[in-house]
Amino acid sequence: MALTGCxxxxxxxxxxxxxxxxxxxxxxxxxxxxxxxxxxxxxINHQFKGVNVAQFHRNLTDQLCELSGGPCNYSGRSMRExxxxxxxxxxxxxxxxxxxxLAMEENNIPTAAQNRLLKRIVPLYSxxxxx
Numbered sequence: 001m002a003l004t005g006c007x008x009x010x011x012x013x014x015x016x017x018x019x020x021x022x023x024x025x026x027x028x029x030x031x032x033x034x035x036x037x038x039x040x041x042x043x044i045n046h047q048f049k050g051v052n053v054a055q056f057h058r059n060l061t062d063q064l065c066e067l068s069g070g071p072c073n074y075s076g077r078s079m080r081e082x083x084x085x086x087x088x089x090x091x092x093x094x095x096x097x098x099x100x101x102l103a104m105e106e107n108n109i110p111t112a113a114q115n116r117l118l119k120r121i122v123p124l125y126s127x128x129x130x131x
Contacts, residue, residue: 017120018070020113021104027068028061033103043095047086067120079127088129097121 021027035057039045048056065072076082097118104114 016069017113017116018065018068020110021064021068021070021117022107022109024061024065024070024072026107026109027064027070028057030100030103030107030109031057031061031064033106034060034099037099037102038096041095041099044092044099047088047092064117068117079124080130083128084130090129093125093128 022029035053038048059074059076062072063074063076066074100121101114101118104117
């Protein structure tokens with residue numbers, strides 16, 4: 001059958017998720033906008049009181065960079081350790097996800113890239129919620 005040859009053709013080698021996010025500078029911009037959204041969000045801003053903003057920005061940028069396939073290495077604490085005493089609720093987890101989506105939209109990240117990143121974040125849910 002003629003279509004069998006198509007199955008071995010390489011997939012479209014378009015931009016990587018890391019590239020779609022704008023590489024490290026683009027990810028840093030998303031994280032910066034996310035921080036402003038967190039401050040204004042009464043559902044979660046109390047969880048971030050006393051956080052070293054510069055360190056949080058750097059760590060989250062590195063983590064999203066690494067999750068997106070970029071050359072960064074996240075060297076912060078594990079998600080389970082970091083959130084162990086926070087009692088994060090589903091509402092709070094979802095609020096942060098909503099704010100991340102808004103920050104990505106503000107930075108013109110394509111919806112498909114947003115979804116790809118969120119898919120890579122979802123496995124962290126049980127560690128963040130400490131389930």
